[in-house]
Amino acid sequence: MNREQVLRRRLKLLTWFFIIGLVLSGATAMPLQMELNWLVKTIAPNYSDGQQNTLLVTWLVKVQQALQETGQKFPFLFYGTDWLAFGHYMIALSFVGALRDPVRNRWLYDFGLIACVLVIPFAFICGAVRGIPIWWGFIDCSFGVFGFIPLWFCRSAAKELEASEAKK
Numbered sequence: 001m002n003r004e005q006v007l008r009r010r011l012k013l014l015t016w017f018f019i020i021g022l023v024l025s026g027a028t029a030m031p032l033q034m035e036l037n038w039l040v041k042t043i044a045p046n047y048s049d050g051q052q053n054t055l056l057v058t059w060l061v062k063v064q065q066a067l068q069e070t071g072q073k074f075p076f077l078f079y080g081t082d083w084l085a086f087g088h089y090m091i092a093l094s095f096v097g098a099l100r101d102p103v104r105n106r107w108l109y110d111f112g113l114i115a116c117v118l119v120i121p122f123a124f125i126c127g128a129v130r131g132i133p134i135w136w137g138f139i140d141c142s143f144g145v146f147g148f149i150p151l152w153f154c155r156s157a158a159k160e161l162e163a164s165e166a167k168k
Contacts, residue, residue, distance in 0.1 A: 003160075003164070004161065004164060007157045007160055007161050008102070008161070010153065010154075010157050011098075011099075011102045011154055011157050011158060011161075012099060014150040014151075014153055014154050014157075015095055015098050015099050015102070015150075015154055016099070017150050018092075018095060018112065018147065018150050018151060018154070019092045019095050019096075019099075021146075021147065022088050022089075022091055022092035022095075023088065023089060023092050025088050025143065026084070026085040026086070026087070026088025026089050026092070027085065027088075029081045029082075029084040029085040029088065030078075030081055030082055030085050032067055032078070032081060033064075033067050033068065033071055036060065036063060036064045036067055037064065039060060040057075040060050040061055040064050043056070043057060043060065044057040044060070044061065047061055055133070055135070059133060059136065091115075094108060095108055095112070098154070098158075102154070102157070102158045102161065103158055103161050103162045103165060106155065106158040106159065106162065109151050109154045109155035109158060110155065112147065112151040113148060113151050113152065113155060115144075115147075116143075116144040116145070116147040116148040116151065117144065117148065118144075119140065119141060119143060119144030119147075120141045120144055123137045123140040123141050123144075124137050124141075127140070
C-alpha cells in the first residue's frame, strides 16, 4: 500500500470516528432524564440525603431532581436539548464532505479544530455563569480535547495529500 492510500484510509477512519462521536453525543442530549436516572441508580443505588456522598453523587442527584421538576412543570424547555442534538447531527453531516474529498474540504477539519479549542473557554465561562462546578467543566472540556485529536491527524493527512497532489 502506498503512502497516499495509507493517508486516505486514515482520513476515512478518523473522520468516521469523529462523525460517530458527534452523532452519539447528539443522541445523548435528548433522553436526559432517562440517562440521568440510570446513572444515579448505577452510581448511587442507595443514595440518601443524610449520608456522606461524593461530590459527583451529590451533583448528579441535584441535577436529576432539577430535571424531574423541570420536566413536570416546564417540559417544553427540553426542546432546547432537541435542537442541541440537531446541531450535532448537522455538524456530523457536514463532515461527509471531508469523507468525499478531504483535500478540497480540508477547511472542515480547520473548522472542527477551532470548535474543539473553543469548547474550553466556553465551558468555563458559561459554567461559571450558570453555577456549574469547575470539575464538571473539565468533563465538558474533554469533548473538545478528544475531538481535537482525530481532527488534528486528519488535517495533517489532508495537508500531506494536498502537497503530494500538487507535485503530480
